[in-house]
Amino acid sequence: MRTVIITIPFLLFFACGPECKNENAIASTPVSIEVERLEAAFFSQDSPEGIENLLEEYREFSRLFLDSDQYPTDSILAAKIFRLIQNPSIDTLYNEAVSEYSDFDPIREDLEMAIGKMTTLFPETRVPKIQTTVSGLYKDLFISDSLILIGLDFFIGPKATYKPLEIPGYVLKRYNKEHLASIIVKFLAGNQVYKGKSSSLLSEMVDFGKTYYLASSLVPCTQDSVWLGYTSRDMEVIDENEAVIWANLLENEVLYETNHITKRRFLGERPNVYEISQECPGRIGAWVGWRIVESYMKNNEVSIEALLADTDNEKIFRLSGYKPQSR
Structure with missing residues (x-):
């Protein structure tokens, strides 16, 4: 496989406010999300019996997040x-989780915006309840259409005294307050995408692109780097070398590859896509898929609902007119 060297131009990048993409693409229906901070309830108990009462009171949380069904009795789990x-x-x-999330309102407001817009697109959308906890790094997230459970201790960020050992560093960098809402919104958006009928790398890239396009339309002022989980340096690299990245995919003839190992190289969690360059961040195929979908929506009169329901991703690519130029 041919490797292309990516270079980073020596430019000064000035701080500015986030770009609001597709800001008016979807009207928002006002919704209110209930947030229950269960960590305070559990950590204030002074006996196992108090914990057991909470396990009974929050039965769904106990079952889905604490795996209470795996214990013969609640008293064993409570102890x-x-x-x-x-x-x-x-x-x-x-203490670190409570301090970091003393103000949960920005996350709740982003999720209310996303759910409100989803309700406009998909009237059957339910407004989920949010429950937070500190689980001793047992679980990070559980997301369904009716309930979002968050282990806040996973999302304290780089200053956390204790970090989950099973999560690689290049993934863990996204486990913080800045990325929490985007992680949840991407999951909800992905559930609305009809998978492409082809199993090619290109088709799966477009599936990811649809998810990012919808997510960025639901919370339009979130920066691209947050959706992608990339650093500012990563964004500089890919923005300045989009044509190089695309040329690599073409020259190595991988777009119509269906081999799972090959697809994981460009779509899976990796610190870098070494097949392109040491500087190319992981999951680069998802970003290219997003760029293809953006080009398709710009050049065609198509609703978001029609985009998400269309399973002919190779047609979407053909009609996108996507062809990045060297800078």
């Missing part, structure tokens, strides 16, 4: 949780 919250390390996690 385990009570021992956990007595641990000084967990106390540190709790």
Whole structure:
């Protein structure tokens, strides 16, 4: 496979406000999301019996997030949780999580905007309840159409004293307050995308592109770097070398590849796509797919609903007119 060297121009980048993409593409229906901060309830208990009462009161949370069904009785799980919250390390996690998320309103407001716009597009959309907790790094997220459960201790950010060991550093950099709402919105958006009828790399790239396009339309002032989980340096690299990246995909004839290993190279979680360049960030195929979808929507009179329902992704590519030029 041919490798292309990507260069970064030595330019000064000045700070500016976020660009609002597709800001008026979808009208918003006002919604109100209930947020329950369960970490305070659990950590204020002074006995296993108090924990057990909470497990019963929040039965769905207990089952979906704490796996209560795996225990013969709630009393066994309650005793385990009570021992956990007595641990000084967990106390540190709790205090750092509560401090980082003392103001949850920005996240709630982004999610209310996203759900409100989804309700306009898809009237059957339900308004989920949010429940937060500190689980001792047991689980990060559970997302359904009716309930969003968040382990805040996973999303404290780089200053956290304790970090989940099973998550690679290049993924963990997205586990922070800035990215939390975008992670949830991308999941909800992805559930509205009809998968392409082809199993090619190109088709899966376009599927990802549809997800990013919808997500960025639901919360239009979130920066591209946040949706992608890229650093500002990553964005400089791909923006300045879009034509080089595209030329690499063409020259190596991978767009119509259906091999899962090949597809993972361009769509999977990796620190870099070395097949293109040491400087090319992972999941680059998803970004190119987003650019294709943006070009398609710009050059064709198509509604977002029609875009998401269209499974002919190779047709979408042909009609997109996507052809990046060297800068």
